Amino acid sequence: xxxxxxxxQQSESLSISEKVGCGPxxxxxxxxxxxxxxxxxxKAPLFLPSPTEERETRDPxxxxxxxxxxxxxxxGPEVTLVEGQSLLLIRKxxxxxxxxxxxxxxxxxxxxxxxxIELMDSITFEKSWETIVxxxxxxxxxQLRHMVNxxxxxxxxxxxxxxxxxxxxxxxxxxxxxxxKPSHPYRSxxxxxxxxxxxxxxxxxxxxxxxxxxxxxxxxxxxxxQSGW
Numbered sequence: 001x002x003x004x005x006x007x008x009q010q011s012e013s014l015s016i017s018e019k020v021g022c023g024p025x026x027x028x029x030x031x032x033x034x035x036x037x038x039x040x041x042x043k044a045p046l047f048l049p050s051p052t053e054e055r056e057t058r059d060p061x062x063x064x065x066x067x068x069x070x071x072x073x074x075x076g077p078e079v080t081l082v083e084g085q086s087l088l089l090i091r092k093x094x095x096x097x098x099x100x101x102x103x104x105x106x107x108x109x110x111x112x113x114x115x116x117i118e119l120m121d122s123i124t125f126e127k128s129w130e131t132i133v134x135x136x137x138x139x140x141x142x143q144l145r146h147m148v149n150x151x152x153x154x155x156x157x158x159x160x161x162x163x164x165x166x167x168x169x170x171x172x173x174x175x176x177x178x179x180x181k182p183s184h185p186y187r188s189x190x191x192x193x194x195x196x197x198x199x200x201x202x203x204x205x206x207x208x209x210x211x212x213x214x215x216x217x218x219x220x221x222x223x224x225x226q227s228g229w
Contacts, residue, residue, distance in 0.1 A: 029081075032105035033088075051075070051109035065119060071104070072119040075112050083225040084115045090151065090224075097150045099220045120220045122212055126205035136216060143218045144208070154198040156229060201226035 063074040074083070087103040101118035108114070125140060132140075200207075202223055209220040 029108040030106070031084075033103065051107070051112070051114050067119060067121060070119045070121070072101075072117045073114060074117065075114040077112070078225070079113045079115060080225060081106060081113055081115075082227065083223075084117075086224040086227045087117070089154070093154065094150045098147045099218065100224070101220055101222060120209045120222060122209050122219060123216075124206050125208035125210055125218075128210055128216060129205065132216060140208075140210065140216065140218060144203070147218070147221060148200075148203070151200065152197040156196070196229050198229055199227065200224060201228070 062076050062079075063072055065072055084103050084106045087100050090098055090100050091102065101120055104116040104118070106113060106115040129137075200221065202225075203221070204223075207221060207223040208218060209222060210216040211219050
């Protein structure tokens with residue numbers, strides 16, 4: 001186990017954390033949030049499994065689960081700082097309307113990003129679908145509507161707002177020329193002038209965590225690695 005180093009506090013740029021008052025800068029590559037309940041419970045400074053330990057622990061592949069301490073470690077070629085930054089922003093600005101896992105920290109090692117997140121040890125909406133009644137499904141969907149409206153209310157710090165691409169793939173660019181990108185068959189049905197809003201981008205039932213009680217409700221939305229404007 002090793003401790004993540006405290007980030008440099010002298011950065012001149014205005015970070016998300018400085019805007020919402022959450023401590024270390026989320027723009028640094030190595031961050032640990034020492035004021036988190038997880039840190040206080042396990043004694044500061046915050047010690048987290050090293051990238052080497054996580055690579056040795058994975059079975060058969062990441063993410064790596066540490067249920068005894070309620071920790072989930074995500075890493076790999078598709079993991080970026082975006083998920084950690086999004087969780088940090090949402091938890092500080094939209095809680096408790098929009099419940100998300102707590103972010104404990106992240107680091108970069110050998111070209112890979114490792115993010116340390118609260119393990120949500122409960123059932124997903126996907127796995128609950130066949131066992132819950134229609135009224136409960138409607139209630140959960142109504143809760144989700146409020147949550148979607150909440151994250152769509154987030155404002156960019158730039159004017160005019162712009163779309164921030166999160167994924168790079170041959171299907172959607174970047175392309176050297178506009179004509180290189182094929183037109184979507186339903187593009188003509190979409191308006192050209194709409195608001196640019198923050199979105200989750202993967203609100204699948206498997207990413208909706210429910211309480212395990214007889215009257216289930218949403219306790220967390222997970223998997224924010226595709227989120228953005």
